[in-house]
Amino acid sequence: MPSLPSSVDLDECIARLYKKELLAESVIEAICAKTKELLMRESNVVHVQAPVTVVGDIHGQFYDLIEIFRIGGWCPDTNYLFLGDYVDRGMFSVETISLLVCLKLRYPDRIHLIRGNHESRGVTQSYGFYTECVRKYNSANIWHHFTDLFDYLTLSVVINNQIFCVHGGLSPSIHSIDQIKVIDRYREIPHEGPMADLVWSDPDPERDEFSLSPRGAGYTFGAQVVQKFLSVNNMVHILRAHQLCQEGYQTLFDDRLSTVWSAPNYCYRCGNMASVLEVDSNGGRFFNIFAAAPENDQVKDMQMPDKMNPGGEPGALPDYFL
């Protein structure tokens, strides 16, 4: 595998990103190309061993990502599994995905990144990442670098051969985990089919079977679907993200499935808690709950909408129905 250009010092990049500094476009391009080669060799189902700390949606909330490292331990001292949705909605998607990609490249066995439904060209055009890239780099080039890289992210992880981890949920066309392994994942997330379902679906405690999702993509799935999937695949638990939980996490179906949500005060508007799930070496699960990092308030104060600069950087303050 060819190495990074000698001008790119990965550790220095990481140090700068921890300080929320942006990397040069050429550096991003080189790092994305290199990470692509790394991800290309990962299976659609990556097996990892506990202990590992599992992180749900981040959505560009960079300060809260740093808070996670403060609470859960820094990389590579703590093993991390991220369940996707790194970008969109928050103000610092570029910084967030830049840092996570650099950490992945630097410590490939210590950090794993699963693809979420927002790691997509289509969704990032509606939900903020595209705009943020253009605003911060004056061109869409780095959006192309990152979204091309997203096509290579794995779709699922299995911890200790017993916990199945995915961004969204199950699919009516996937009974056995082996069926995930044969998906051609190196592409934009399609509108339907097993790959779409894995990143879009949600559990529904009110139902037993699959039904149409209110999101317009993926399915909702009930208790019997979960039970059957676990027994067919000899697993004990499904771990996923994708849905905002006011308490930061939610456990369903007699502890057979849990949702971990890692964006506190989501979109600076929802007032919710967040959590990371720490899986110990015996497979025990512990939700570590946290609130929004204090740095978020400084941003709110600093970036009041500026009527004198209507084309400038938008404020951190979210929209309401006024």
Added chain:
Amino acid sequence: MSAPSIPNLLSLRGTGRGRGRGRGGGTPGGTSAATGSSHDSTIQGTDTDAALSRLSAVELGYLSDPFATLFTGGQPNQPHSALPPPRRLPIINRGTYTRTTGIDLLVDSFLSSTDASRTRQILSLGAGTDTRAFRLFSSPSSHTNISYHEIDFPSIIARKQHIIQTSPSTLSSFLYQKPNPSNPLNSPPHPTSSSFSFAFESDGPSRNNNNTLHLHPLDLRSFPECPLSRFDSLSSAHPTLIISECCLCYLAPATTTRILEHLGRLFPQSAMVIYEPILPHDPFGKMMVSNLAARGIVMPTLTEYPTQQSQEERLRAEGGFTEVRSKTIDRVWEDWVSPGEKERIDGLEGGLDEVEEWKLLAGHYLIAWGWRGSGMGKGLDIDVSRGDEGGDGDDTE
């Protein structure tokens, strides 16, 4: 996060989508004769926010409103014209659609339950840049005998009047200023408002539909020293629908109580529709209050009427409405938007990923309405789920 600069990639493909106007920029709060305080201009700025949200929803196909572009430009000759229109997030667009559709339904119900051969009044408080009157007057359903009244700060009224008078064919084809001597309307100069009202006659698709639009410059805080009865064109004799779409929520509760009581005395046969936020005390509500406060926006009535029940009780006790109903925006979407229309809306931006957030946000806004007087309940007692029956706007229950 704030979304005003998300480009509409779809709209960038074409060239003829009316992108010639920039963000609203500052509203002319500084020129207000009533007050020049920054809080006033902040509140007036929420109208710009609403106008931009409406434009976003229109550009993306949520709503059909040929008048939405009229009120989103800067001041005349301001150099912001090169900016593309704002694109709001899907969740905000759906909210704009739902609230507009819900209030439209109640307006239609009011019009269809009152005698179309006699004058019906609509009184919109803090109407700002609202386009509802234009949409009604130009709609193919040929509503007749509507006397539509809008009340707002003098500076807002002046700007709206200017836009109507100078607008291209969009408006002038069916709206023209009433000739003297009936305009300007009477009433002596008042220290807190300029003295002129503006009336426009409508000449809609079917001629002689006898619709008029009246713009009244009035700071609502001047109640009751400056009562509505001073406007000759408003009559207590006509059935009247009063609309407060995010208006009363910016006033002190004591003031809104006075306004509701005043309206109750003035219009014996009337209905009222209020659109406002609720639930300031749960985590989402607390964050909403704090975020809005950071933008300088305070809604004093939010803590006074924090729930659906208290909003209904307010209409009953203060407005004197004998029958009251309410629905959160979430329920309006669920109950009043037909399955086919839901599917169309969901398809506009490739599905709504923000399902949980939508429930939270839409659950914190409501439409409350009440009515009194003979015949008013015929159309306004809408509790059935339109989504289930798939009916259209003429259904009454």
